[in-house]
Amino acid sequence: MPLKTPEEYLDSIKRPVNLYMFGKKVENFWTHPIIRPSINTVMKIYELAQMEEYKDIMTAKSHLTGEIVNRFTHIHQSTDDLIKKVKMQRLLGQKTACCFQRCVGFDTANALFSVTYEMDKKYDTDYHERFKRYWIEVQNQDLMVGGAMTDTKGNRGIRPKDQPDPDAFLHAVEKREDGVIIRGAKIHQTGFLNSHRAIIMPTLSLREGEEEYAISCGVDTNAEGITMIYGRQSCDTRKLEEGKLDIGNFKYGGQEIFVIFDDVFIPNENILMNGEVEFASELVNRFAGFHRQSYGGCKVGVGDALIGASALISEYHGVDRSSHIKDKLVEMIQLNETLFSSGIACSALGFQRPAGNYEMDMLIANVCKQNVTRFPYEIARLAEDLAGGLICTMPSEEDFNSADIGHYLRKYLDTTDEPVKNRFRLLRFIENLTMGVASVSYRTESMHGAGSPQAQRIMISRQANWEEKKNLVKTILDIDK
Numbered sequence: 001m002p003l004k005t006p007e008e009y010l011d012s013i014k015r016p017v018n019l020y021m022f023g024k025k026v027e028n029f030w031t032h033p034i035i036r037p038s039i040n041t042v043m044k045i046y047e048l049a050q051m052e053e054y055k056d057i058m059t060a061k062s063h064l065t066g067e068i069v070n071r072f073t074h075i076h077q078s079t080d081d082l083i084k085k086v087k088m089q090r091l092l093g094q095k096t097a098c099c100f101q102r103c104v105g106f107d108t109a110n111a112l113f114s115v116t117y118e119m120d121k122k123y124d125t126d127y128h129e130r131f132k133r134y135w136i137e138v139q140n141q142d143l144m145v146g147g148a149m150t151d152t153k154g155n156r157g158i159r160p161k162d163q164p165d166p167d168a169f170l171h172a173v174e175k176r177e178d179g180v181i182i183r184g185a186k187i188h189q190t191g192f193l194n195s196h197r198a199i200i201m202p203t204l205s206l207r208e209g210e211e212e213y214a215i216s217c218g219v220d221t222n223a224e225g226i227t228m229i230y231g232r233q234s235c236d237t238r239k240l241e242e243g244k245l246d247i248g249n250f251k252y253g254g255q256e257i258f259v260i261f262d263d264v265f266i267p268n269e270n271i272l273m274n275g276e277v278e279f280a281s282e283l284v285n286r287f288a289g290f291h292r293q294s295y296g297g298c299k300v301g302v303g304d305a306l307i308g309a310s311a312l313i314s315e316y317h318g319v320d321r322s323s324h325i326k327d328k329l330v331e332m333i334q335l336n337e338t339l340f341s342s343g344i345a346c347s348a349l350g351f352q353r354p355a356g357n358y359e360m361d362m363l364i365a366n367v368c369k370q371n372v373t374r375f376p377y378e379i380a381r382l383a384e385d386l387a388g389g390l391i392c393t394m395p396s397e398e399d400f401n402s403a404d405i406g407h408y409l410r411k412y413l414d415t416t417d418e419p420v421k422n423r424f425r426l427l428r429f430i431e432n433l434t435m436g437v438a439s440v441s442y443r444t445e446s447m448h449g450a451g452s453p454q455a456q457r458i459m460i461s462r463q464a465n466w467e468e469k470k471n472l473v474k475t476i477l478d479i480d481k
């Protein structure tokens, strides 16, 4: 069975890469205290896939090989697969309380499966077979794959071709007999460093004359010409401190990388789109749809952890019986389950593409993500309300442990029978999720991940079927008769 253990995964990413953080080259990145929690998070995916209890949700039977594979490498074969995907993401959000990074390549693969098929039908190319060969390797080796979409984009008001710097959008700078050379940068690259491979995609719809930007291809994350710069997150240097409690969620974390592709060679067998401009928008939209569905799972799972922390801190403060506290907790549940509802609904209403794979309902997936741009903010607001102001005025762990002053903090911050240290832990956890490192995973990513709010509104408008709605009322009122 091609399922890596967490330890095998860890060993497999121990490779030299060209990574920078704080202006310095990082060697042996897997030992770095700022990076390590993000690796622990990915290891959790591999761990759960080994467990009998989660087998049904974490693994699937590959339609390409017949083998049992990690669900993160599966091509959806039914609406049941789509539903299990969202449930799996909720589970992982619950277990890690952060972004677990493996969904981007998963969603890319499911979009490319149908887009490569349709390109071949139109152009008699062989992208679909190439993709299948590439993806069978991914499944058989249980590889983690990143998905590289977002370009730096330069001046947003002008097309890629007209940018003063032609590299503002990643493009093919040279076509060779055996492949292409690509140049550009991809930003907000979730889990790129922790991935074995990544699949590059265009970032927007393209037109005739923009063929060099219509490039999709697989690339090894340690390929020659790739430079990675580690993205900073709020309070990240707390991970460099002696104690670990000030971090909040000290076990797990997300990871975002700025990736530069400086003349990277891509061999023909890894090229999955090369100049077919009219398919760029299909790839962008299908990927975005799958990733917007994903948010109906992952952010809900993280929300579960935050709601749990809010309920617990209410107990520790002795106010859990108060009706307005209960009401706030109920509101958090209602918001969170509403997100889950649209994640499940867009999966249940999925449909089969001619390529044979299943895709989510595009309208509801976009509604799901649009809600995600709002509800986690409200849930975070309620969590801060319940936690109280101490989440941003509390002294450090070192003060708590100090022989000179620690006793004051233990005396004056004591509330109920619960040890003060546990109150401290919980407050830091809530701080971490609402305004610390994990707020990237829970808040800002809820806003901008899988496309900013306006991107969903455009899709909602396109998918809304206005004429059908107008006709409904015309029929009822006998208008036009």
Ligand code: SF4
Binding pocket: 098, 099, 100, 101, 102, 103, 104, 190, 291, 294, 295, 298, 299, 445, 449
């Ligand atoms: Fe997965 Fe959510 Fe992270 Fe995207 S933001 S990679 S969907 S966990």
Ligand code: FE
Binding pocket: 190, 445, 449, 450
């Ligand atoms: Fe994301």
